[in-house]
Amino acid sequence: MGDSAPRVTRAAAAGLLLLGAALLSGCQTDAGSDMMKVDRAQGSDQNIASLTSVISANPNDPEGYNVRGSAYGRAGEFRRALADFNRALELNPRFYQAYANRALVERNMGDQASALKDYNAALQINPRYDVAYIGRGNLYRQAGRLDQAFADFNQAIQNETTDPRAYHNRGLIYQARKQHNQAIEDFSTAISLSSTSPEPYNGRGISYLALGDDDNAFSDFNTAINLNGNIAESWANQALVYERRGDKAKAARSYSHALQLDPKYEPARAGLARVKGGA
Template sequence: MFPAARTGFASHGLSAWVLAGTLLLAGCQTDPTNETFRVDRAQGSEQNIASLSSVIAANPNDPEGYNVRGSAYGRAGEFRRALSDFNMAIQLNPRFYQAYANRALVQRNMGDQAQALQDYNAALQLNPRYDVAFIGRGNLYRQAGQLDRAFADFNQAIENDTTDPRAYHNRGLIYQSRNQHAQAIEDFSTAISLSSTSPEPYNGRGISYLAMGDDDNAFSDFNTAINLNGNLAESWANQALVYERRKEFQKAIRSYSHALKLDPKYEPARAGLARVKAAS
């Protein structure tokens, strides 16, 4: 259940710069701990929750009602209430594997990574083909630096014929971290085909295009990311990097400066702006 689990993308966790002629790649700054709740906030509105509460009051022994309301609480950022609802859903149906995975999302957002991992494992014991749990567990492994385990989980979700774009996007991030950019581009492209309105895979693919010296396609992807969501500092800094490589320094300055307006703490934009000002 938990539709939020299928909407967000993980952070790239890389950095994108040209230093001493060597390309180091800049990554997405999307907070991976909150990615799974970045959906239509109306689904977590007071009105929607009130409606779900009425359903639960009429059917207090139906675990599905608690699971759905827990999802709404999660999207509203009310994690303790969400946790309580998922606990109740599991109490009513101990084999409710979706509720285990949903509870893991909440625990992940609350910083309890060990308990989140335990719940993802429980969901997969109950349903060994559950792609949401493989992807969620893969993200936990990836954040912990266990890239081989993360890769195995994303790969398993893909082998199970998932249509969740995050599996491809996140596997692409690992390919990218291993400098396997052709494979990364292929995975980011598949993620885009499954979810063309998310900026993250465009940024990811653009970074790999840059690594392969294809500045034109990289520039196109970064511009698409900006058009989809103009509030990501990463996208503007990536665009600025292409301007910098083209020696269009005034345009690079504008893009780096805009990135810093969006996120004054975004170090790649700060360093890039200083570097371009010195060069111009």
Template sequence: MNALPRNRKLSARGIAMLAAMISGVALAGCTTTPTGELTTIEVAQGSDENISSLTAVIERNPSDPEAYNVRGSAYGRGGKYQEALRDFDKALQLRPNFYQAYANRALIHRFLGDQASALADYNRSIQLNPSYDAAYIGRGNLYRKAGRVQEAFSDFQRAIQLDTTDPRAYHNRGLIYQSQGQHAFAIEDFSTAISLAPDAAEPYNGRGLSYIATNDEENAFADFNMAIKLDGKIAESWANQALIYERRGDKQRAAKSYARAAQLDPNYKPAVEGLARTRAG
């Protein structure tokens, strides 16, 4: 990655708090289930009812690789990973150059913890179609989780160069910029992600943290409040809101927001530590 100018930094106290917050948002960029990442099916189609309908389609067309790919995606969304793998295997048996099925199977391998197989499938998908943005984004997420930041950045960059409309490419590139203190670039990427997915809370959290890093507290607070409005069950959003209250000296409201974050995720360290700090004060 080319060296880029850094923005203003936080105070020593703020740096430690921001680092913990950024860690939480980075995790939010990779969900613990395939929702939002499988490439060929809508969320609602992961229901048992729709899987039954897709099974009926396969029974009528047992040699159709598209049908297996779609049902595999539905199984993945429903958390039925082994069933998903079997369907993607079948789709690829029927159509060996099915690059979408390779990318979908890679995601299932990733969630099952088989990172080597996931990487091999993403590589094969890209080999078959070097212009397939979803494979670059998936592989970039794999690299980012493995700490291979430069390779992750390159993959997100490539997806963006391909004119992707997938907000994850911008969101995750923004996280990388943010982790390196390049907050102007991060804010721009998070803003693009928001324009592509205005109902997603995570880019608001990410952008808000970079606003804090540039001492733009008002915009940070607005972003954290919007994240809560969009999804009130994300601990990071409440902890981020609490951070603003704490910076403003309003420990009572800060403690209340930290408490909500800790209730949602008792293991979320910034919330637990923030609650202890503000209650003690």
């Protein structure tokens, strides 16, 4: 964790490493889901019905299919989303946004090869399209191809993207490489671009912990909880700070709450066992 980190017990250090690994794997899922985080308004039956009316009035306009496909994607209706993106691309084979949107659906359906092909097609048409760089970067990161992922996030940032996901995801790679100062800088930029998402606060907090800055880490984990109190990772991260401070009672409560939210969240289970003397 570096020379500046304070001395901690082996159990707590192991807990930090476990939590860091869980953070990276968890945020891969969250950050990688992009458009597919369920948006009840945009994916609602009412909104889809309205978009269908627009398509009926303009059946040869590819934009209508692209927008409705995105709404289907947010609602989790991936096959209908694919059909709409396919139609949009039949009408306009150079519709790079539809390629990137279709790639995201394919990623969510587990068809990574098709997703990569579509991201490449989007970037071939528009080499400055930040959404496609970020999407392809997440695809590479989930496959463990960190150098390629890093290059894509870098390219999006060099293209002056204002999308916080580029900074957040690059921060995760810096963190995986133990370059925590750079990770903190990227997480902070992501927060400045969108302060309502808990993920970069959790990410930054983990890097603060790795540098021995428990106070700033604790503040970030608490902010993550305030933004969304239903994420097990945030409560387990908070618990780890309590554990490092020697407050086992509060640590146990936070670990227990994390397990209530996600009974399979192993860092919380291991942490609870430590503070209760079971490890």
